[in-house]
Amino acid sequence: MAATVAQKPDKMGETAVETALKLMAGETVDKSIPVEVELIK
Helix, strand or coil, X not given: CCCCEXXXXXXXXXXXXXXXXXXXXXXXXXXXXXCCCEXXX
C-alpha cells in the first residue's frame, strides 16, 4: 500500500502556540497532540 499525505503546517503552528500558552499559564497538556493530515492519493 502506498499513499501520499499532506501535512498542515499552519495548523501545526497554531496548535503549538496554543499549547505553549497553556503551559505558560501553568496548565497541563497532553504528551502527544495529533494534528490533522490530508490524504492526497
